[in-house]
Amino acid sequence: MHSESARPEDNTQSSPVRWRPLSKVERRVAGVLIEKAKTTPSNYPLTLNAVVTACNQKSNRDPVMHLDEETALAALESLAADGAVGIVQGAGRVEKYRHYFYDWLGVTKVELSVIAELLLRGPQTLGELRSRVSRMDKIADLGEMEQLVEGLIGKGLVRYLRSTGRAKIVADLLYSTEELERLEAKYGADSAVSRSEDSGVRPPSTQASVVGQLQERIEAQAREIESLKADVAYLFRELGLKRPEHEATDTQ
Template structure:
């Protein structure tokens, strides 16, 4: 009988928000920790998210507080707006690479090693696919495991990986699914995906800086150029 603590079981909103906090810490450090409004924007992005969501501020605030109660997030109080940061690395004793992989799985569901390696470029450094696979295997070998490997199904060329923070998953059912979402990303689609995600991140920065200015804060630094 194992004495290992049980994993927290997150609902879909909490999982999305934890993934957003992990992502934005790396991609938009100027506006991290996130306000509730910034978290709403991040959770409802139209790129780099699967499935798409349309969360309202009340649900996001409730989800962030739930993550705080689970020890996966921490609220920072300020004079203008409360902000939230994730504690995934501390809560699960994970290095940055494994936190990044977990964040991507929370944001996009089951993915191949090559998809994760491509999408992790702005979050953490991996020497190659074998390095990323090594960190995934470490996450899967934990007690309890944080991720599970999904064997390739019909028409699929690679195994996929999925997080377990929303509870156990039906590996056989997921393995049997086919479709474009399970195919390795092509270089063209990956590049477009990165460009769209980068544009959304810059727009989020502009919105956060404008919010600070409207709240009476210091003048924001020069806005990033959208190209």
């Protein structure tokens, strides 16, 4: 499930890194190619139809998209022009698509899984990332997850949108400048509040901004709860234990 054919793992740093910001559709297409290469290698490379189906699936996607073949093809061709995607001939001369993101980004096997999850779901907490990345490459604990993120920060590929408190928020840097600024404004809204609480001084703010900051905290806590539920479900599966029916229903 986690193997990828023709993966020159030892050569990840041999080629110059040449990544650029990606559009929303390119992000989804890129995430899909990486994901499917890892989770369903027997069906990889992907046909255009398979790419579209995977882009539009409802599970493991945020937001859910409704791409057509023309839109997906344009993104594939754009990525291919920059060397991130390759086109191969499948059975019956059907064109199929594979990725070259290891060399394009200059990352390792597990690092690419982290990038894939960020491309498919957007900014996430460390706990969310660990549980979700583990479906492609197992992450032992949050400590290992944090080390991976720090390594990607060093490569200029990810950053913390929120680096304090219990729910650190991680985002990749393959967004456009405008989109990244929007995310920074959204997820970094509690930074000033955290600093002011430490100093005992509350910054001036409108009622709307306070409500927005509280809402961000509630959403972060909700994400953390979902991540913990996923961790528990993973442990039950690993240990071969059967969960109580009401708990199994709650995690779905």
